[in-house]
Amino acid sequence: MFQFTALSGAQSTSRASQSILELDGGVKILVDIGWDERFDTRQLAELEKHVSTLSFILLTHATISHLGAYAHCCKHIPLFSQVPVYATAPVIAFGRTTLQDLYSSAPAAATFIPASASPEDQTATDDATRSNILREAPTFEEINTYFSAITPLKYSQPHQPAASYFSTPLEGLTLTAYNAGHTLGGTIWHIQHGMESIVYAVDWHQGRENVIAGAAWFEGIGGSDVSEALRKPTALVCNSIVGGKKARDEALLGHIRSCLSRGGSVLIPTDSSARILELAWLLEKVWQEGSNDENLKNAKVYMATKSAHATLRHARSLLEWMDDSIVREFEGEEENTNTTVKSHKRSKSKQGNAAKPLRPFEFRHVKIVETQNRLERVLKGEGPRVIVASDLSAEWGYSRAALEHIAQNPDNVVILTERVSTESTKDMATASTLGQWQTERLNGVALEKSLSGDQIEQIHTGKELVYREAKRVALDEAELSKYQQYMATQKQIRDSLLTSDGRQLADAEDAMAEDDESSSESEDEEDEQQGRVLNVSAALTHGNRNKVALSDEDLGVSILLRKKDVFDFDVRNKKGRNAVFPYAHSRKRGDEFGDFIKPEDFLREEEREAQEAMLDEKNNSVLGQKRKWSEDKTKQVKSNKKQKAEPAADGAGDDASSDESDSDVEAEGAGTEQQLPGKVIYEEKRINFQARLAFVDFAGLHDQRGLQMLIPLINPKKLILVGGSASETMSLANDCKALLGVRVDGAENESKAEVYAPQVGDMIDASVDTNAWTVKLTRDLVKRLQWQNVRNMSIVTISGQLRAESTPTQAEEEAGSKKLKLEDGSKKVEQEIQTNNKHQIQPVLDAIPASAAASLRVVTQPIHVGDLRLADLRRLMRESGHSAVFRGEGTLLIDDMVAVRKLASGRIVVEGPPVNLVVRNDSFTQVKQKIYDGLAVVAAG
Structure with a gap:
């Protein structure tokens, strides 16, 4: 299914x-x-x-x-x-x-x-x-x-x-x-x-x-x-x-060169980690190879995202996941750079970074921008520049701040690399609006030619762009009360779920091992579990925060523990955790030497006082209590200083590191410290959008x-x-x-x-179209089965006779152990019990009797089951002392005389030498024998 x-x-x-x-x-x-x-x-x-x-x-x-x-x-x-x-x-x-x-x-x-x-x-x-x-x-x-x-x-x-x-x-x-x-x-x-x-x-x-x-x-x-x-x-x-089209690199570079030749700047919104690597790598290679191009030489390239250093650091450690050409290129550059360093040791100070060995994704031309202050200085600077910024939708990230500056100059270009669509016009993202302008082309098109001779299109805008800017502000007293009520309710839900499921979570392995019998009835159990969270949430009584009002149906067998004066629960026809008493044995855990040692039990008095002081400091930030803003601000500034100093020590190889470790430290975003409760207010902004628009499918x-x-x-x-x-x-x-x-x-x-x-x-x-039935095998038939192992599977062929066997239902078994006492006038109940006590028919496959085996003998051709890989066959033949090499596509040549091919359908074709040619050690026969050894021969029996 x-x-x-x-x-x-x-x-x-x-x-x-x-x-x-x-x-x-x-x-x-x-x-x-x-x-x-x-x-x-x-x-x-x-x-x-x-x-x-x-x-x-x-x-x-x-x-x-x-x-x-x-x-x-x-x-x-x-x-x-x-x-x-x-x-x-x-x-x-x-x-x-x-x-x-x-x-x-x-x-x-x-x-x-x-x-x-x-x-x-x-x-x-x-x-x-x-x-x-x-x-x-x-x-x-x-x-x-x-x-x-x-x-x-x-x-x-x-x-x-x-x-x-x-x-x-x-x-x-x-x-x-x-x-x-x-x-x-x-x-x-x-x-x-x-x-x-x-x-x-x-x-x-x-x-x-x-x-x-x-x-x-x-x-x-x-x-x-x-x-x-x-x-x-x-x-x-x-x-x-x-x-879109394949020549995307040429189209992208054509738009960039066209804009830089006019003295303008380029903005490329993209995601912050995945596709930005492809764009940054391409621009680094172009600037590295275009040292003779005056337009590229006078322009700077920036990678603006708050996670730029972390993204490049991860990329350096994940080279094996990239294209093979990247690894070969970096290995070649490292060898050439090391040779240059050895031959120019005395002039190392004059050469500067040119003699320094490059690390993977250590860009020389693409500068890293991680802080808002650094981005503002880049935008206020003079000269052409190319900014690759997050985010793709231009709703958040540095692309929004860069767009406000780039859009005001008609010589600038905003290049969209992916189509961003939204469900409705009301919630339309900024990049979606720009994409709609680019598609409509209402204000004309500027046609230019790239270096390769292809024609590129840039759309004139001259419109007013209206967008909303989200700002986070503090809550007032009424909103803070509502926020505290919601957080208390959520905590109550989590605590109630932990109370009902905590023991099963602690002994999950034991519960899984004991639940094998009820796995076949998982569909009914699934419906009960699926609404667990919603039932608990719906049953909360918001007026009383100390108790959770749950119905008896929601509690299940846990009613024996959660309710007073309840000593009985009907487990008949129940499945899963409702079928047994809700008790989980608390196993004593320890290492091979005994119980675990708790270091907090052996603290000195001064250490214990220091620990309690730290706990008291943390408790001051509990929901609903006041905190000293000056202390939180100081901690947050120190934490941000430490974060921004670490990437600078990474050695990014650009001129931005000195600016990022300065005293302009800002506390923005979620950061590493917990923020105070707040709300979002939207401010409508309007800018006169004069920059050109272009689209290059770089998705x-x-x-x-x-x-x-x-x-x-x-x-x-x-x-x-x-x-x-x-x-x-x-x-x-x-x-x-x-x-x-x-x-x-x-x-x-x-x-x-x-x-x-x-x-x-x-x-x-979308289930596979097969007809499958469940049958029961008799013990006599199971004893006669001869299993064959093929890789991780066991295969057997079965010949038997199918017959029907009636089995008593669960109701019959219960009725046989005790009598049902019915009151007068309960004929309807008696009729229902008689209807449910009918026998269930189950198909059973039994061995063919010896008297009928001769007349019912089935004559079938044996078949080979399994899959043989040519690489495995080559290894087996080499271990047997034969020579085996791949020649051509999908052909294994053994002893220069026997060719083994595997067709697309999975069939193995073995081609040997002519009959009149004497083959030493009979390679043809040995090859076929190795092939048969890797397969299972299944015949009727």
Whole structure:
């Protein structure tokens, strides 16, 4: 069974991506926790309903549209942080810096509390009644903690994930990550569970870029066959957003050179961690090679984002995830630089940085801008410059501040690298408005030629840009009271959940081991768990903060502990934790030498007093108590000084480090210190937009032609299209139906592939088309089975006779142990019991009797089961003393006489020498014998 539900990003203009994959046995997988520039908690309302039944979470890209809501969910949604999360190392590293930049730059990212300070109103649809009081935003330490809990995975390595303690067991589920391109560490997920083979591929790019390698659809470098693991899946989830033309680098540089020749400046809004690496690397190479170009020589390049140093530091440690050309280029530069240093030791002071060995992503021409003061000095400076700034939507980050300055000069150019769309005109982002102006071209177009001779277009604007600027201010007394009421309610919910589930969480492993018998009935249990958080939230009595009013149904078997004078609970027909007494043995934990030693029990008196003083200082910041603003301000300034001094010591190789470690320290954003409660007020601003607009598709996504060529090669049985507008999705769906409807080579009938284009909230049943039944094997038949091991599987062939066997129901077993006493006039109840006591028919497979075995003998040809890799065959032949080398594409030559080829269908072809040629050691026979040894011969018996 495989059911797909798109929680966000299906037939929608929003780029936020959230999907639920539900597999057989109640296994639920959440893929991506994306957000858009609105940061609306209503986009997470449906996700919150599934949290208590999630098995694990997968993250595909380190962008806001794929993991923007991850920290918010961990902090504000109960049980979310208890769900295991899997991602690649670059996604973890850049995702952390992206969210730290987000929460330090965008006040609205903290989201708002409900207007009535009640959890029931969190999904209110009326914007006029929503509050502008901010929640408590995740701090830098909390974001680090959330991302440190993610399990890192490598490409092409199968992994058996662990499920959450409240999920059903994952029996035989295998998870494999493949390179998706688009971003560093971007992932195509392959999920194998039973007969389901699911490939989840959104936002991928097949072509190689400057830094990022292409998607791993094909085998090897330059291969023409789709990788066997990704070929013919039962379901393929793909996005319908496509990229643009290939000559994007030339187009981007053409716009930059055109603007710099006029003496203007260029602004390029982009994301803060993922795609900004590609742009910064390209500009560094162009400025390094264009030393003779006067326009480039007189212009400066800046990378403006609050996480710039952290992004480059992570990039230096993740070279193995990049394109191979990057590694070779850095190795060559290091050798050349070391040679230069040895031959010019005496003139080292004169050469300066030219003789200093470069580290990976240590830019000489791209200057780093991490502080607001530094950005203001860059904008006030004279001369042409190119600024690559976060964020893509120009709603937060340094792109908004730079836009206000760049937009006033008609010689400047704003280059949009991706299309940003919003759900409604009311919530339209600044970049979306600029993109609409660029598409409409109402004020004319300026046509110019690039160095390669291609024609580039720059759009004249001359309009008034109206936008809202969010500012964080302190709360008044009434708003502070409402904020405290909401925080107390949230704390009450968390405490009640901890009380009811704390023992199961402490002994999760024991609970999972004892719950195997009820795993087959997981669907009924899932419905009970799914509404747990909502039931607790809805049952709160807000007038009494010390008690939680829960119904008997919500308490379940815990009523024996939570209610007085209750000594009985009916566990019949109950499943899961309601089937046993709510008692968990508290195991005494210790090391191999005995109990753990607690250092706090052996403190000296002065040390204990110092510790108590620190606790008292922390308690002063408890909600509702006053704090000394001067002390908090001093601590925050010292913390920011320390943070800004660390990147400067990293050796960025630019002239910005001296400016960033000066005394102009500012306390902005979430920072590392907890902020006081606040709210957001919006101020409408208007600027006369005179700069030109240009669009260059630098999103790094697959184009429509490549997608139409690749889908028939993948040949999925089910194709699910998400991640695009309604028009894009339906257009691509019609094209894919025509592509997958062609006749398959060697098949008698046309392909039965199905194409789905769900909307947000639609559940698609994309299960594999098989007819499967559950039968019971008799002990006599099991004793005769002869198992064969092939890799990690065991295979057996069975011949038997099928018969029906009646089994008593549970009601019959209970009725046999005791008599039911019915009162007079209860004939209706008696009739219902008689109806429910009917026998259940279960199919049973038994061995064929010896008397009928001769007449029923089935004559079948034996078949070979398994998959032989040519690399394994080469290793086996070399271990046996034979020579084995690869010649050509997919051909293994053994002893220079025997050729072994593997066709696309998986068939092995062995070609030997002519019959009249004598072969030493009979290589042909030995090769076939090694091939048969790696397979299982299955015959009827």
